[in-house]
Amino acid sequence: MRRRFAAFLVAIGLILLVVLPAIWQLTRPESVFGDVAAIEESLRDTDSAVLPAETPDEPFEPAPGETGGEGAEGETSDTTAPVDPVPGGLPVGLRIGSIDVDAPIAPFGVDRRTGDMDVPNNVTEVAWYKFGPRPGENGSAVLAAHVDLASQGPGVFFDLNTLEPGDRVTVEYEGGEELVFRVTARITYEKTELPLDVIFSREGPTVLTLITCGGGFNRQVQSYDSNVVVYAVPDDGSSVPDQS
Amino acid sequence: MRKLTMLVAVLALAIIPAAGAVAQSGEGQVTVVHGVPDLLVDVYVNGDLTIEDFEYGDVAGPLTLPAGSYDLEVYPADADPASSDPALAGSTDLPAGAYATIAAYLQEGGAPTLGVFVENNSNTDAGNARVTARHLADFGAVDVLANDGAVFEGVTNGLGGDADVPADTYNIKITAAGDANTVAFDADLPLAEGTNTIAYAIGSVAGGSFQVVTQTITGLQSAPGGVPTGTGGLSGTGTPAWLIAAMGLGLVALASGSALARREN
Numbered sequence: 001m002r003r004r005f006a007a008f009l010v011a012i013g014l015i016l017l018v019v020l021p022a023i024w025q026l027t028r029p030e031s032v033f034g035d036v037a038a039i040e041e042s043l044r045d046t047d048s049a050v051l052p053a054e055t056p057d058e059p060f061e062p063a064p065g066e067t068g069g070e071g072a073e074g075e076t077s078d079t080t081a082p083v084d085p086v087p088g089g090l091p092v093g094l095r096i097g098s099i100d101v102d103a104p105i106a107p108f109g110v111d112r113r114t115g116d117m118d119v120p121n122n123v124t125e126v127a128w129y130k131f132g133p134r135p136g137e138n139g140s141a142v143l144a145a146h147v148d149l150a151s152q153g154p155g156v157f158f159d160l161n162t163l164e165p166g167d168r169v170t171v172e173y174e175g176g177e178e179l180v181f182r183v184t185a186r187i188t189y190e191k192t193e194l195p196l197d198v199i200f201s202r203e204g205p206t207v208l209t210l211i212t213c214g215g216g217f218n219r220q221v222q223s224y225d226s227n228v229v230v231y232a233v234p235d236d237g238s239s240v241p242d243q244s
Numbered sequence: 245m246r247k248l249t250m251l252v253a254v255l256a257l258a259i260i261p262a263a264g265a266v267a268q269s270g271e272g273q274v275t276v277v278h279g280v281p282d283l284l285v286d287v288y289v290n291g292d293l294t295i296e297d298f299e300y301g302d303v304a305g306p307l308t309l310p311a312g313s314y315d316l317e318v319y320p321a322d323a324d325p326a327s328s329d330p331a332l333a334g335s336t337d338l339p340a341g342a343y344a345t346i347a348a349y350l351q352e353g354g355a356p357t358l359g360v361f362v363e364n365n366s367n368t369d370a371g372n373a374r375v376t377a378r379h380l381a382d383f384g385a386v387d388v389l390a391n392d393g394a395v396f397e398g399v400t401n402g403l404g405g406d407a408d409v410p411a412d413t414y415n416i417k418i419t420a421a422g423d424a425n426t427v428a429f430d431a432d433l434p435l436a437e438g439t440n441t442i443a444y445a446i447g448s449v450a451g452g453s454f455q456v457v458t459q460t461i462t463g464l465q466s467a468p469g470g471v472p473t474g475t476g477g478l479s480g481t482g483t484p485a486w487l488i489a490a491m492g493l494g495l496v497a498l499a500s501g502s503a504l505a506r507r508e509n
Contacts, residue, residue: 002504003505005501005504006501006502006504006505007501007505008501009497009498009500009501009504010497010498010501010502010505011501012494012497012501013494013495013496013497013498013499013501014494014498015494016490016491016493016494016495016497017491017494017495017498018494020487020490020491020494021487021491024487109371109411109437110369110370110371110468111468112371112410114469114470114472115369115370115371115468115469116468116469116470116471116472117370117468117470117471117472119471119472119473129468131370131371131411131437131438131465142471144471144473145473146473146474146475147473147474147476147478147479148474148475148476148477148478148479149474149475149476150475150476150477151475152476153476153478154476154478155473155474155476157473158478158479161479191470194470194471196467196468196469196470197467199467199471200370200467200468202465211471211473212471212473212474213471213472213473213474213479214474214479217474217477217479219477222475222476222477223472223474223475224474224477224479227470227471227473
């Protein structure tokens with residue numbers, strides 16, 4: 001009897017020590033997927049030596065024969081073209097069915113004290129970086145939200161690190177129009193390694209960049225050491241099937 | 245704007261002969277401002293007609309030019325440079341990467357002159373906009389106020405300055421220095437993040453031709469320093485606490501189980 005109890009204890013011990021961690025390791029979401037390097041490359045400004053400039057009083061008229069509009073679509077090559085047309089107005093709502101997100105979006109700028117992106121002081125709202133592109137425009141449109149707050153608990157982006165390729169992300173605009181994006185990549189960057197020039201790029205292909213905190217947590221300074229970043233592109237209804 | 249397209253084509257022709265003499269060390273950008281009232285002009289760069297029928301208040305450019313030395317001559321429109329003298333003439337060096345403004349403008353008292361100004365082309369901090377003011381008008385010293393707070397004080401003809409401010413729309417006033425009641429200019433100006441809005445005060449206040457023309461240089465923005473989005477430590481991207489606890493429990497079970505088995509023997 002006692003022998004069987006001993007065997008039982010050993011078995012339980014092995015399950016808890018070996019099998020459970022193995023299952024956890026195998027079932028938890030991968031820390032990175034998608035061609036992150038290609039996305040970073042496409043958004044990185046490769047021509048920063050010459051500054052773009054314009055005179056606002058006199059919008060540049062295309063030369064005769066080059067009427068823009070339809071004809072301009074030929075130049076997009078292998079990069080993701082901007083959505084045409086991008087719904088008007090500010091982004092006001094975000095839905096991600098696969099992680100039960102249905103949250104309001106508000107415009108945020110820069111925290112003047114820290115120089116960081118300004119974010120809501122609540123866990124329910126999503127911040128859009130108002131100095132960058134709107135979702136659907138060229139460049140990286142940034143939507144940031146809390147993974148959690150010590151005072152308020154889990155945040156709207158708590159499960160961002162479980163998004164999978166093909167998951168759909170819907171942005172709603174002021175006028176009620178919507179745009180659907182498709183998740184193509186996810187990566188956890190250490191905060192010191194965060195490619196800020198990529199994430200806040202105002203040029204390049206159309207990318208929707210969702211960002212929150214993650215990785216290890218330092219209780220002393222109440223801060224995570226990493227950022228979880230999800231890249232999504234306008235959904236053309238093709239390729240990766242919706243896995244949500 | 246058709247004029248500018250044509251201008252660029254003419255410029256390309258103008259540059260090619262000069263290219264051999266210019267060190268190919270990069271490019272600079274040049275904006276040309278016409279601030280002399282009632283004078284229609286042609287602008288010649290290195291002897292070539294570059295801007296034709298340039299009117300008072302016009303801002304041409306920015307033009308991207310190879311770094312190097314440039315001779316500038318301003319003639320009354322349609323004058324023949326071979327048989328007449330320029331109304332204004334000067335020369336300038338354009339360093340690589342520089343952003344220069346060349347302006348024909350009135351000095352205090354009304355005499356026209358040609359000036360070259362190098363703009364602050366450094367990146368603005370995230371969230372900021374730059375505003376540059378240049379006093380190129382026939383008028384005494386001025387103060388420039390943003391939302392009724394002084395940004396530049398006692399600026400005299402031919403001078404100016406730049407300041408970085410949080411991006412926003414500002415009420416901009418130009419007043420006689422120290423005299424808030426003599427307002428030469430009063431308008432709301434949106435200053436977009438990552439841009440340099442350059443305001444040129446030109447013309448003559450007494451002559452009624454005073455105006456402010458603006459130009460915006462874009463692409464000076466910087467990215468924010470980070471995205472702080474969590475203080476709770478609840479996220480399970482590291483090894484979760486429950487797993488560590490379970491493994492500890494497993495260790496206890498394993499140890500006591502084997503101890504029990506050993507005592508049995």
